[in-house]
Amino acid sequence: MKRLLRLLGLTLGLLGLLGLFLLLGGFLYLRGTLPQTAGRLSLKGLSAPVEVERDRHGVVRIQAQNLKDLLFAQGFVHAQERLWQMEFQRRVGQGRLAEILGEAALSQDRFLRTWGFYEAAKKAYARLYPEEKEAVEAYVAGVNAYLASGAPLPPEFRLLGFRPEPWSGPDVLVWAKMMSFDLSGNWEEELLRHRLLARGVSPERLLELLPPYPEDAPTILQAGDLNLPLEREEAPSALLRMAPPRFLEASNNWVVSGSRTATGKPFLADDPHLGFSAPSLWFLMALKAPGFSVIGASLPGVPGIVIGRNERIAWGVTNVGADVQDLYLLEDVGGRGYRYRGQVVPYRVREERIRVKGGKEEVLRVRETVYGPVITDALKDPPKTPMALRWVSLDEEDHILLAYLGVNRARNWAEFVEALGVYSAPSQNFVYADIEGHIGYVAPGKFPIRREGHTGMVPVPGDGSWDWLGYRPPEAWPQVLDPKEGLIVTANHKVTPKGFPYALTYDWAEPYRAERILELLRAKEKLTLEDMKAVQLDQKSLLYRDFRPVLELLTPLSERSQRARERLLAWDGTMGKDSEEALLFALWYTELTRLPEKEVGEPYWDEPRYLLKALKEGDRNCDQEGTEYRETCLDFAALALERALDRKEALGVRAWGEVHRAAFPHAVLTHTPLKRLSDRGVPFGGDRYTVNVGPFDPATLQMAHGPSYRQIVDLADLEASLFIHPMGQSGHLLSPHYADLLPLWAKGSYLPMRFKAPARSVLLLEPGR
Structure with a gap:
């Protein structure tokens, strides 16, 4: 989501509209737009009554007598709580923001229309299989039933002066396309490399600035657990063995078998790291109908559950980062x-x-x-x-919704893998566990087959000589069932071991999060649910562990630098929000990332392995211009500490969380005087490389993406499972559930992930004429 929020950053002059809004009733109007959550509603399109329960946190549980009515009701409830969000999302996919926001959004619309997301969604909708088209149409009918119900529209519509059009099938599919866009960054990587080469950076130097994934770092799959024969991994040329991405939406998930737990059954944990927004990206719900019983995180605008569990299996996802562009x-x-x-x-x-x-x-x-x-x-x-x-996401066929609906219904590993057989993009690291005690992993997706010599890392001639040859068949996808070690960890790091017959990508996240998760899971003989929480909330920085020896070697330039150095050397590396050392380290590391600025043309170069090698072995960028003295890289590190202390004094703060805040902006209202009502923010710890991740803009230190959802499933007692997302269930500014989950999320609390919970309100949806 971060890329989308950056793309869609708007400067809107709505002061005049705000005055009109206040004249129309202000507070009373806002209250009047809250959805009906109790009593009865008659809706045309239902075949039988449907019960909708909301608990004290606004988590929704829907019970229907058939799947079609269930998905209809899901669409209705999503529209009740998140209609503006859904409208904004489909307008993003359609490239129709300028219609409601004016010329400020015109460049965004040009970009979105050029890519053709909505055209691709329309083509994919026309080619859906009957089962998935029926599901989409049921969901769309529910959204349209809400629009036709006469319920007041959320205040954003009144502010911007328009009414939403009826929903259609492509409106559902286009948000899946946008999520795929957000999780597929290779095109930007190719442009970056193309720019650096054009700038005169040599291929050999690129290997230093953008080091390849370390050979001794962990991989998700181990050679001994694979069914595929290991031959040789596709080796790119020296020019192209490089480039962990500048930014990829990150995530963690893991699954441990019963042999490693106190319960004797698996635990499965997942926390996808995506862009923050108000309202949240996710909506928590349970869906029940004959043959369909699932609970977890749903996406408003899309039917079914994306991450969660049913009564027999659980699953989680993280981004593979596969090169499909x-x-x-x-x-x-x-x-x-x-x-x-x-x-x-x-x-x-x-x-x-x-x-x-x-x-x-x-x-x-x-x-x-x-x-x-x-x-x-x-x-x-x-x-x-x-x-x-x-x-691949612009291909004319895309059956990702059918894959997820199949996963929602799957009862075992065979059905789970079969459901994913039609999966397209974005490729995800699916971890799996079931009540029988099995654990598994599969990375599904349409992986291009490229000609030898075409690694996909830089642009190639479009003369027909480098065209794709097809896609890898599902039986060739990376997967494993019940690995020997009894655990599977994914943190956007490399999937395949040495010798795997083809490359998914050469862009992998740094292995710090994966190494820390493995370190914690291997530290205990028998793991508990509390241990799963502790791992998910851990903020100890292995980045600090790597850079600590540099602190030991540098000579401070002042007495205050000496005191700061001593504090950092005595610190344990935990990036807590209340820690002054965490603030010092974050500021120092940020200054270190300025090292190659003149060479690469970017102010910050967050490549820790390049920086470490430079600081230990020397680098051409360490000698500062304008001085007679030839500075070493340790001199640069000492100067960086001085600059970090200058910045700390200018900020006037002592603790990391005072400036490092998780920010949740409203896509439109953040640019108006209603920002105080719509936007939220909380102090947060961590950095880009901690398990409980806290990446930040080096210029502002603000955190715009992170754990968008947390889930821990106990396969010994499914009703003891846990989940949470930030902000709240409602997108309505005056709803008690607009931001009630944010304090819980920020302090590491969870909600019970149960099919049965005390109902705060019950709404009966009945068939109407």
Whole structure:
């Protein structure tokens, strides 16, 4: 989500509209938009009564007599609680923000229309299998039943002066496309490398600035647990063995078998790290109908449960980061076409009419190729050579919803894997556990087969010589059932061991989180539910452990630096929100990331292995310009500590959490005087590399993404399982459930993940005419 929030950062002048809003009733109007949660409602489209319970935290439990009515009711409830969020999300996917937000959103719409997310959603919807189309249509009917019910619209609609259109099937599918976009960053990596090479950075130097995944670091799968024969891992050229991503949405999950637990049955934990927003990305609910009983985290706008459990199995997901995007360099011929397989092929031109609030309309001409859209046309600073994008999520078939509905119903490993057989993108690390005691892992997805020599790491000529050859079959996907060690950990680190027959990607997250989780899980002979909580909430920094020897070696430049150095050396590396040492270390490390700024053209270069090697062995960037003295890298580290202390004094704070706050902005209201009512923030600890992650903008120290949901499933007693997400269940500003979960989430508390819980309110949905 962080990339989307950055993409959609808007500056809106709504002061005049705010005055109108206050004249229309202000507080009383807001109260009147809260949904009906008790009593009876008659809804056309239902075939039988459906019961909707809400507990004291607003967690929803729906019971229906058939699956169609169940998904209808889910769509209705999602619309009750999150209609504005759903509207905003589909407008993002459609590229129709300027219609309601004005010219401030026009560049975002151009970008989104160029990629063609909604066009892809429409094509995929037309090709859905009957079962999944019926599910989507039932969900959409529920959303539209809410729109037709006469219920007041959330205040954002009144503020912006429009009413939502009825929902359709592609509106559901497009948000899955946007999530895939948010979790697929290879195109940006390719552009980064292309820019650095054009800047004159040599391939050999790139290997130093962007080191490959360390050979001695953990992988998710072990060679001895794989059914596939190990041959040779695809080896890229020296130029391309590089580049952990500048940013990938991160996550942790793990599963431990009963042989390692006090209960004798597995535990499964998951915490996806995604962008923060108000309201939250997720909505907690339980769905029950004959043959369908599931509880967990749902996505408003999408049917079913994405992460959770049913009465027999549990699952969690983290992002694989698989490389399913390629950029193709086009030999443009007079703007009319491009050279492909020896011929000039005309561009297919797709006209997009972008309406802008106030009456203006812009016609955008999107150039299409055999690979896909020419996305460099939509970039602010496009490269000289146009590039087209090939991406699996723009394929005409996409059955990801069918995969998730199958997972929701699965009763065992075989059914679980079979359900994922149609999975497309974004590829996820699925961990699995069941009440029989089995644990497993599978990474499903449409993984491209590339020609030898094409690693997917940099743009390649779009002349037909580097086209994809197809996709890997499901039987070749990485997977394991009941591994020997009795545990599986994923933290966006490398999936496959040495010798795996093909590469999923060469971009992997640094192994710090994975190493810390493994360290904690291996520390006890028999693990408990409390241990699972402790691991999920752990904020000890292995980054500090790596950089501590540098502190031991440097010579402080002042008495205050000496005191700071002594404090950091005596510290245990826990990045707690109340810790002054955590603040000092974060500021010092941030200053260290400035080391190659002039060489790479970016102010911060968060590549710890490059920095460590430079500080220990020397690097050309350590000598500071403008001085007669030739500075060493330890001199630079000492200077960085001085600069960190200067910044700390300027901030005027003592503890990490005073400046490092988890921020939850409203996509639109954050730019208005209603920001005080809509936005939230809490002090938080951690950094990018702690298990309880706390990545931050180095310029502001603010935290814009992190644990968007936490789940711990106890397979010995499923009703003892736990879950939580930040903010609250409701998207309504004056609802008691708008932000009531945020304090619980911030301090590491959980809600019971139960099918049965005391109901605070009961709403009966009845068939109507």
